[in-house]
Amino acid sequence: MIRFEQVGKVYADGTTAVDGLSFEVAEGELVTLVGPSGCGKTTTMMMVNRLIEPTTGRILVDGSDIATVDPVELRRRIGYVIQQVGLFPHRTVLDNTATVPALLGWKRARARARAAELLELVGLDPAVYGGRYPAQLSGGQRQRVGVARALAADPPVLLMDEPFGAVDPVVRERLQNEFLALQSAVRKTILMVTHDIEEAVRMGDRIAVYGQGRIEQLDTPRAVLGTPATPYVAGFVGADRGLKRLSVTAVEAADLEQPPVAPLGESASRAAARLRDAGARWAVVTDGGGALHGWVSAGALAHAGGRGTVGDLARRMDAWVPLGAPLKQAFSEMLQHDAGWVAVLDGDRFLGVLTPARLHEALRRSVDADARGLARDEVAFDSVPES
Numbered sequence: 001m002i003r004f005e006q007v008g009k010v011y012a013d014g015t016t017a018v019d020g021l022s023f024e025v026a027e028g029e030l031v032t033l034v035g036p037s038g039c040g041k042t043t044t045m046m047m048v049n050r051l052i053e054p055t056t057g058r059i060l061v062d063g064s065d066i067a068t069v070d071p072v073e074l075r076r077r078i079g080y081v082i083q084q085v086g087l088f089p090h091r092t093v094l095d096n097t098a099t100v101p102a103l104l105g106w107k108r109a110r111a112r113a114r115a116a117e118l119l120e121l122v123g124l125d126p127a128v129y130g131g132r133y134p135a136q137l138s139g140g141q142r143q144r145v146g147v148a149r150a151l152a153a154d155p156p157v158l159l160m161d162e163p164f165g166a167v168d169p170v171v172r173e174r175l176q177n178e179f180l181a182l183q184s185a186v187r188k189t190i191l192m193v194t195h196d197i198e199e200a201v202r203m204g205d206r207i208a209v210y211g212q213g214r215i216e217q218l219d220t221p222r223a224v225l226g227t228p229a230t231p232y233v234a235g236f237v238g239a240d241r242g243l244k245r246l247s248v249t250a251v252e253a254a255d256l257e258q259p260p261v262a263p264l265g266e267s268a269s270r271a272a273a274r275l276r277d278a279g280a281r282w283a284v285v286t287d288g289g290g291a292l293h294g295w296v297s298a299g300a301l302a303h304a305g306g307r308g309t310v311g312d313l314a315r316r317m318d319a320w321v322p323l324g325a326p327l328k329q330a331f332s333e334m335l336q337h338d339a340g341w342v343a344v345l346d347g348d349r350f351l352g353v354l355t356p357a358r359l360h361e362a363l364r365r366s367v368d369a370d371a372r373g374l375a376r377d378e379v380a381f382d383s384v385p386e387s
Helices: 043-048 071-076 092-099 099-103 108-121 138-153 170-186 199-201 220-225 232-236 241-248 268-278 298-303 328-336 355-374
Strands: 002-010 016-025 032-035 056-063 076-083 159-160 189-194 207-210 215-219 260-261 282-286 290-298 320-322 342-346 351-354
Touching: 002 043, 016 043, 016 056, 016 189, 016 215, 032 043, 032 199, 043 056, 043 138, 043 159, 071 076, 076 138, 092 099, 092 138, 092 189, 099 108, 099 282, 108 138, 138 170, 170 199, 170 268, 199 220, 199 241, 207 220, 207 232, 215 220, 215 232, 220 232, 220 241, 220 355, 232 241, 241 328, 241 355, 268 282, 268 298, 290 298, 320 328, 328 342, 328 355, 351 355
Parallel strands: 032 189, 032 207, 076 159, 159 189, 260 282, 320 342
Antiparallel strands: 002 016, 002 056, 207 215, 282 290, 342 351
16 A cells, blocks of 8 residues: 655755655554654655655555646545544544544535534544544543544545544553554554554554664564564663563464363362362352352362362452463563462353463464464473472
8 A cells, every 4th residue: 555665855955855765554454553653654654645755756646646636636535643633623623533534525414414424433423522622632632633634535544643642541451442442443554653662562553663864673462572673672662671572472372271160050078079189279150051159269169178069168269361462561460469370261252271480482473483484283392390
Protein backbone atom coordinates (compact mmCIF):
# COMPACT_ATOMS: atom_id res chain seq x y z
CA MET A 1 0.00 0.00 0.00
CA ILE A 2 2.87 2.42 0.84
CA ARG A 3 6.28 2.02 -0.80
CA PHE A 4 9.42 4.09 -0.31
CA GLU A 5 12.01 3.83 -3.08
CA GLN A 6 15.40 5.32 -2.17
CA VAL A 7 13.73 8.33 -0.58
CA GLY A 8 15.92 11.08 0.82
CA LYS A 9 15.41 14.54 2.31
CA VAL A 10 18.20 17.12 2.47
CA TYR A 11 17.40 20.64 3.70
CA ALA A 12 18.82 23.84 2.28
CA ASP A 13 21.44 24.08 5.03
CA GLY A 14 22.81 20.68 4.05
CA THR A 15 21.16 18.73 6.89
CA THR A 16 20.24 15.21 5.83
CA ALA A 17 17.00 14.28 7.57
CA VAL A 18 16.34 11.04 5.68
CA ASP A 19 18.87 9.09 3.65
CA GLY A 20 17.93 6.48 1.04
CA LEU A 21 14.86 4.92 2.65
CA SER A 22 13.44 1.86 0.89
CA PHE A 23 10.67 -0.12 2.57
CA GLU A 24 7.04 -1.14 2.16
CA VAL A 25 3.97 -1.08 4.38
CA ALA A 26 1.45 -3.77 3.44
CA GLU A 27 -2.27 -3.12 3.18
CA GLY A 28 -3.85 -3.28 6.64
CA GLU A 29 -0.48 -3.21 8.42
CA LEU A 30 0.45 -0.90 11.29
CA VAL A 31 4.14 0.03 11.24
CA THR A 32 5.57 2.08 14.10
CA LEU A 33 8.50 4.42 13.43
CA VAL A 34 10.56 4.74 16.60
CA GLY A 35 13.79 6.51 17.43
CA PRO A 36 15.30 9.49 19.22
CA SER A 37 14.34 13.10 18.48
CA GLY A 38 15.71 14.37 15.17
CA CYS A 39 16.26 10.93 13.65
CA GLY A 40 13.92 11.49 10.66
CA LYS A 41 10.87 9.46 11.64
CA THR A 42 8.39 12.38 11.54
CA THR A 43 9.95 13.62 8.29
CA THR A 44 9.37 10.14 6.83
CA MET A 45 5.72 10.19 7.80
CA MET A 46 5.08 13.76 6.61
CA MET A 47 6.51 13.00 3.19
CA VAL A 48 3.66 10.51 2.65
CA ASN A 49 1.05 13.30 2.55
CA ARG A 50 3.48 15.82 1.05
CA LEU A 51 3.61 18.14 4.02
CA ILE A 52 7.33 17.69 3.36
CA GLU A 53 8.57 17.03 -0.16
CA PRO A 54 11.35 14.45 -0.64
CA THR A 55 14.61 15.54 -2.25
CA THR A 56 15.30 12.21 -3.92
CA GLY A 57 13.48 8.97 -4.63
CA ARG A 58 9.76 8.45 -4.80
CA ILE A 59 6.85 7.35 -2.61
CA LEU A 60 3.95 5.30 -3.93
CA VAL A 61 0.56 4.95 -2.26
CA ASP A 62 -1.67 2.22 -3.65
CA GLY A 63 0.61 2.00 -6.68
CA SER A 64 0.52 5.73 -7.56
CA ASP A 65 3.52 8.05 -7.31
CA ILE A 66 2.31 10.73 -4.90
CA ALA A 67 4.41 13.37 -6.71
CA THR A 68 1.87 13.16 -9.55
CA VAL A 69 -1.13 13.75 -7.24
CA ASP A 70 -2.41 17.18 -6.20
CA PRO A 71 -1.25 17.64 -2.56
CA VAL A 72 -4.64 18.87 -1.32
CA GLU A 73 -6.45 16.00 -2.99
CA LEU A 74 -3.87 13.56 -1.59
CA ARG A 75 -4.31 14.81 1.99
CA ARG A 76 -8.05 14.40 1.81
CA ARG A 77 -7.48 10.72 1.02
CA ILE A 78 -5.08 10.16 3.93
CA GLY A 79 -6.15 10.33 7.57
CA TYR A 80 -3.86 12.32 9.86
CA VAL A 81 -3.79 12.18 13.67
CA ILE A 82 -1.42 14.38 15.67
CA GLN A 83 -0.55 14.66 19.35
CA GLN A 84 -2.32 17.97 19.92
CA VAL A 85 -5.36 16.78 17.92
CA GLY A 86 -5.91 20.13 16.15
CA LEU A 87 -9.69 20.34 16.49
CA PHE A 88 -11.42 23.56 15.46
CA PRO A 89 -12.40 25.21 18.77
CA HIS A 90 -15.43 27.03 17.32
CA ARG A 91 -17.00 23.91 15.80
CA THR A 92 -18.91 21.17 17.58
CA VAL A 93 -17.51 17.67 17.96
CA LEU A 94 -19.90 16.39 15.28
CA ASP A 95 -18.92 19.12 12.82
CA ASN A 96 -15.21 18.64 13.58
CA THR A 97 -15.55 14.94 12.80
CA ALA A 98 -17.42 15.68 9.55
CA THR A 99 -14.73 18.11 8.30
CA VAL A 100 -13.11 15.97 5.59
CA PRO A 101 -16.34 14.47 4.19
CA ALA A 102 -17.68 18.04 3.92
CA LEU A 103 -14.54 19.13 2.05
CA LEU A 104 -15.00 16.18 -0.30
CA GLY A 105 -18.46 17.47 -1.19
CA TRP A 106 -20.60 15.06 0.80
CA LYS A 107 -24.10 16.30 1.55
CA ARG A 108 -24.37 17.65 5.10
CA ALA A 109 -26.76 14.95 6.29
CA ARG A 110 -24.52 12.17 4.99
CA ALA A 111 -21.37 13.75 6.47
CA ARG A 112 -22.98 14.20 9.88
CA ALA A 113 -24.37 10.65 9.82
CA ARG A 114 -20.87 9.32 9.09
CA ALA A 115 -19.47 11.50 11.88
CA ALA A 116 -22.01 10.14 14.34
CA GLU A 117 -21.16 6.58 13.30
CA LEU A 118 -17.43 7.19 13.88
CA LEU A 119 -17.98 8.86 17.25
CA GLU A 120 -19.94 5.80 18.33
CA LEU A 121 -17.10 3.61 17.09
CA VAL A 122 -14.49 5.42 19.21
CA GLY A 123 -16.66 5.25 22.32
CA LEU A 124 -18.28 8.70 22.33
CA ASP A 125 -22.08 8.74 22.24
CA PRO A 126 -22.95 11.32 19.54
CA ALA A 127 -26.16 12.20 21.38
CA VAL A 128 -24.07 13.19 24.40
CA TYR A 129 -20.86 14.54 22.87
CA GLY A 130 -21.82 15.55 19.32
CA GLY A 131 -23.06 19.02 20.29
CA ARG A 132 -20.16 19.81 22.63
CA TYR A 133 -17.12 21.91 21.78
CA PRO A 134 -13.50 20.72 22.13
CA ALA A 135 -12.94 22.80 25.28
CA GLN A 136 -15.71 20.82 26.98
CA LEU A 137 -13.88 17.49 26.48
CA SER A 138 -11.05 15.80 28.38
CA GLY A 139 -7.72 15.23 26.66
CA GLY A 140 -8.55 11.58 26.04
CA GLN A 141 -11.94 12.47 24.58
CA ARG A 142 -10.36 15.05 22.24
CA GLN A 143 -7.91 12.39 21.09
CA ARG A 144 -10.80 10.05 20.30
CA VAL A 145 -12.43 12.80 18.23
CA GLY A 146 -9.15 13.27 16.39
CA VAL A 147 -9.08 9.58 15.47
CA ALA A 148 -12.75 9.67 14.42
CA ARG A 149 -12.12 12.72 12.23
CA ALA A 150 -9.16 11.02 10.55
CA LEU A 151 -11.32 8.00 9.72
CA ALA A 152 -14.44 9.90 8.66
CA ALA A 153 -13.88 9.76 4.90
CA ASP A 154 -12.78 6.09 5.17
CA PRO A 155 -9.20 6.72 3.99
CA PRO A 156 -7.09 3.65 3.14
CA VAL A 157 -4.01 5.19 4.81
CA LEU A 158 -3.68 6.70 8.29
CA LEU A 159 -0.70 8.72 9.54
CA MET A 160 -0.32 9.10 13.31
CA ASP A 161 2.26 11.41 14.88
CA GLU A 162 2.69 10.71 18.63
CA PRO A 163 -1.11 10.35 18.85
CA PHE A 164 -1.25 9.36 22.52
CA GLY A 165 1.65 11.39 23.85
CA ALA A 166 -0.37 14.28 25.30
CA VAL A 167 -2.38 12.25 27.82
CA ASP A 168 -1.48 10.66 31.14
CA PRO A 169 -0.19 7.03 31.25
CA VAL A 170 -3.48 5.50 32.41
CA VAL A 171 -5.51 7.19 29.67
CA ARG A 172 -2.75 6.44 27.13
CA GLU A 173 -2.92 2.69 27.78
CA ARG A 174 -6.71 2.74 27.52
CA LEU A 175 -6.57 4.68 24.24
CA GLN A 176 -3.94 2.28 22.88
CA ASN A 177 -6.16 -0.70 23.72
CA GLU A 178 -9.20 0.96 22.18
CA PHE A 179 -7.30 1.88 19.04
CA LEU A 180 -5.94 -1.66 18.59
CA ALA A 181 -9.50 -2.99 18.90
CA LEU A 182 -10.63 -0.42 16.33
CA GLN A 183 -7.78 -1.33 13.97
CA SER A 184 -8.71 -5.00 14.15
CA ALA A 185 -12.11 -3.97 12.77
CA VAL A 186 -11.18 -1.33 10.17
CA ARG A 187 -7.71 -2.64 9.10
CA LYS A 188 -6.23 0.62 7.87
CA THR A 189 -2.67 0.91 6.56
CA ILE A 190 -0.93 2.94 9.26
CA LEU A 191 2.39 4.68 9.82
CA MET A 192 2.68 5.71 13.46
CA VAL A 193 5.50 7.82 14.89
CA THR A 194 6.52 7.38 18.51
CA HIS A 195 9.63 7.91 20.62
CA ASP A 196 8.53 5.24 23.11
CA ILE A 197 9.81 1.73 22.39
CA GLU A 198 7.16 0.18 24.65
CA GLU A 199 4.40 1.91 22.67
CA ALA A 200 6.05 0.84 19.42
CA VAL A 201 6.14 -2.78 20.61
CA ARG A 202 2.56 -2.66 21.86
CA MET A 203 1.05 -1.07 18.76
CA GLY A 204 3.07 -2.19 15.76
CA ASP A 205 2.75 -5.22 13.50
CA ARG A 206 6.31 -4.24 12.62
CA ILE A 207 8.73 -1.70 14.07
CA ALA A 208 11.14 0.52 12.15
CA VAL A 209 13.98 1.48 14.51
CA TYR A 210 15.64 4.67 13.27
CA GLY A 211 19.24 5.70 13.63
CA GLN A 212 20.19 9.04 12.10
CA GLY A 213 18.05 9.35 8.99
CA ARG A 214 18.15 5.61 8.32
CA ILE A 215 16.25 2.53 9.44
CA GLU A 216 18.56 0.28 11.45
CA GLN A 217 16.03 -2.57 11.68
CA LEU A 218 12.52 -3.15 10.35
CA ASP A 219 10.96 -6.28 11.76
CA THR A 220 8.29 -7.68 14.07
CA PRO A 221 8.34 -6.56 17.71
CA ARG A 222 9.41 -10.06 18.73
CA ALA A 223 12.37 -10.06 16.36
CA VAL A 224 13.51 -6.55 17.28
CA LEU A 225 13.44 -7.40 20.98
CA GLY A 226 14.77 -10.94 20.65
CA THR A 227 17.41 -10.52 17.96
CA PRO A 228 18.44 -6.86 17.55
CA ALA A 229 20.16 -6.41 14.18
CA THR A 230 22.87 -4.05 15.40
CA PRO A 231 24.46 -2.88 18.66
CA TYR A 232 22.62 0.43 18.14
CA VAL A 233 19.23 -1.34 18.07
CA ALA A 234 20.17 -3.43 21.12
CA GLY A 235 21.07 -0.26 23.01
CA PHE A 236 17.94 1.58 21.90
CA VAL A 237 15.48 -1.14 22.89
CA GLY A 238 17.28 -1.46 26.23
CA ALA A 239 18.92 -4.07 28.42
CA ASP A 240 15.46 -5.06 29.66
CA ARG A 241 14.35 -6.11 26.17
CA GLY A 242 13.74 -9.64 27.50
CA LEU A 243 11.10 -8.24 29.84
CA LYS A 244 9.62 -6.16 27.01
CA ARG A 245 9.42 -9.28 24.87
CA LEU A 246 7.09 -10.87 27.42
CA SER A 247 4.40 -8.50 26.12
CA VAL A 248 4.64 -9.84 22.53
CA THR A 249 5.07 -13.56 23.26
CA ALA A 250 1.83 -15.50 23.59
CA VAL A 251 1.02 -18.35 25.95
CA GLU A 252 0.74 -21.54 23.89
CA ALA A 253 -0.73 -24.91 24.84
CA ALA A 254 2.73 -26.52 24.57
CA ASP A 255 3.97 -24.25 27.38
CA LEU A 256 1.60 -25.74 29.96
CA GLU A 257 2.02 -28.30 32.69
CA GLN A 258 -0.75 -30.74 33.52
CA PRO A 259 -1.33 -30.94 37.29
CA PRO A 260 -3.75 -33.39 38.94
CA VAL A 261 -7.37 -32.45 38.28
CA ALA A 262 -10.12 -33.19 40.80
CA PRO A 263 -13.80 -32.98 39.82
CA LEU A 264 -16.11 -30.95 42.05
CA GLY A 265 -18.15 -33.94 43.17
CA GLU A 266 -15.24 -36.25 43.93
CA SER A 267 -14.90 -37.37 47.55
CA ALA A 268 -12.17 -35.79 49.62
CA SER A 269 -10.70 -39.21 50.43
CA ARG A 270 -10.40 -40.19 46.77
CA ALA A 271 -8.88 -36.83 45.82
CA ALA A 272 -6.37 -37.13 48.69
CA ALA A 273 -5.32 -40.55 47.43
CA ARG A 274 -4.92 -39.15 43.93
CA LEU A 275 -2.57 -36.44 45.18
CA ARG A 276 -0.55 -38.90 47.26
CA ASP A 277 -0.09 -41.18 44.25
CA ALA A 278 1.02 -38.22 42.12
CA GLY A 279 3.28 -36.77 44.82
CA ALA A 280 1.45 -33.47 44.38
CA ARG A 281 0.56 -30.81 46.93
CA TRP A 282 -2.52 -29.46 45.16
CA ALA A 283 -5.01 -30.15 42.40
CA VAL A 284 -7.03 -28.00 40.04
CA VAL A 285 -10.77 -28.32 40.57
CA THR A 286 -13.10 -28.43 37.57
CA ASP A 287 -16.80 -28.91 37.07
CA GLY A 288 -18.40 -31.62 34.97
CA GLY A 289 -17.80 -29.66 31.76
CA GLY A 290 -14.11 -29.09 32.37
CA ALA A 291 -14.53 -25.46 33.43
CA LEU A 292 -12.16 -24.09 36.06
CA HIS A 293 -13.74 -23.94 39.53
CA GLY A 294 -10.69 -23.40 41.75
CA TRP A 295 -8.03 -25.46 43.47
CA VAL A 296 -7.64 -27.64 46.51
CA SER A 297 -4.56 -28.42 48.61
CA ALA A 298 -3.44 -31.81 49.87
CA GLY A 299 -3.40 -30.29 53.35
CA ALA A 300 -7.07 -29.32 53.19
CA LEU A 301 -8.03 -32.77 51.95
CA ALA A 302 -6.04 -34.46 54.74
CA HIS A 303 -7.53 -32.17 57.35
CA ALA A 304 -11.04 -33.12 56.21
CA GLY A 305 -10.27 -36.69 57.20
CA GLY A 306 -11.93 -38.08 54.12
CA ARG A 307 -15.25 -36.35 54.80
CA GLY A 308 -17.11 -34.26 52.23
CA THR A 309 -16.33 -33.55 48.58
CA VAL A 310 -13.69 -31.63 46.70
CA GLY A 311 -16.27 -28.90 46.07
CA ASP A 312 -16.66 -28.37 49.82
CA LEU A 313 -12.92 -27.70 50.20
CA ALA A 314 -12.06 -25.93 46.95
CA ARG A 315 -10.66 -22.42 46.99
CA ARG A 316 -11.22 -19.74 44.40
CA MET A 317 -8.55 -19.45 41.68
CA ASP A 318 -7.97 -15.79 40.80
CA ALA A 319 -4.71 -16.18 38.86
CA TRP A 320 -5.72 -17.20 35.35
CA VAL A 321 -5.25 -16.02 31.74
CA PRO A 322 -6.78 -17.03 28.41
CA LEU A 323 -4.78 -19.10 25.94
CA GLY A 324 -2.88 -16.71 23.65
CA ALA A 325 -2.50 -14.01 26.30
CA PRO A 326 0.94 -12.36 26.48
CA LEU A 327 3.45 -13.91 28.85
CA LYS A 328 3.62 -10.48 30.49
CA GLN A 329 -0.04 -10.78 31.49
CA ALA A 330 0.58 -14.25 32.96
CA PHE A 331 3.60 -12.99 34.90
CA SER A 332 1.59 -10.02 36.17
CA GLU A 333 -1.18 -12.36 37.40
CA MET A 334 1.39 -14.42 39.31
CA LEU A 335 2.76 -11.32 41.01
CA GLN A 336 -0.61 -9.72 41.69
CA HIS A 337 -2.04 -12.82 43.36
CA ASP A 338 1.25 -14.05 44.89
CA ALA A 339 0.70 -17.31 42.99
CA GLY A 340 3.21 -19.97 42.02
CA TRP A 341 1.35 -20.64 38.78
CA VAL A 342 -1.53 -19.38 36.65
CA ALA A 343 -4.33 -21.42 35.15
CA VAL A 344 -4.74 -21.14 31.38
CA LEU A 345 -8.23 -21.31 29.90
CA ASP A 346 -9.81 -21.71 26.48
CA GLY A 347 -13.06 -19.87 27.05
CA ASP A 348 -13.91 -21.28 30.49
CA ARG A 349 -12.35 -24.71 29.81
CA PHE A 350 -9.22 -25.49 31.83
CA LEU A 351 -6.19 -26.40 29.68
CA GLY A 352 -3.26 -26.51 32.10
CA VAL A 353 -1.05 -24.27 34.23
CA LEU A 354 1.87 -22.00 33.46
CA THR A 355 4.63 -21.99 36.06
CA PRO A 356 7.54 -19.52 36.33
CA ALA A 357 9.92 -22.16 34.96
CA ARG A 358 7.65 -22.86 31.98
CA LEU A 359 7.18 -19.12 31.39
CA HIS A 360 10.95 -18.67 31.22
CA GLU A 361 11.25 -21.66 28.91
CA ALA A 362 8.53 -20.28 26.62
CA LEU A 363 10.39 -16.98 26.33
CA ARG A 364 13.68 -18.74 25.54
CA ARG A 365 12.02 -20.93 22.93
CA SER A 366 10.38 -17.91 21.32
CA VAL A 367 13.68 -16.01 21.03
CA ASP A 368 15.52 -19.06 19.67
CA ALA A 369 12.71 -19.85 17.24
CA ASP A 370 12.79 -16.36 15.73
CA ALA A 371 16.58 -16.36 15.51
CA ARG A 372 16.63 -19.73 13.72
CA GLY A 373 13.44 -19.37 11.67
CA LEU A 374 11.68 -22.25 13.42
CA ALA A 375 8.37 -22.81 15.16
CA ARG A 376 8.54 -22.68 18.96
CA ASP A 377 7.76 -26.37 19.33
CA GLU A 378 10.72 -27.20 17.06
CA VAL A 379 13.25 -25.63 19.42
CA ALA A 380 14.97 -27.97 21.86
CA PHE A 381 17.33 -27.03 24.67
CA ASP A 382 18.25 -28.17 28.14
CA SER A 383 16.00 -26.69 30.82
CA VAL A 384 17.32 -25.64 34.19
CA PRO A 385 15.97 -28.24 36.66
CA GLU A 386 13.51 -26.97 39.24
CA SER A 387 14.68 -27.26 42.83
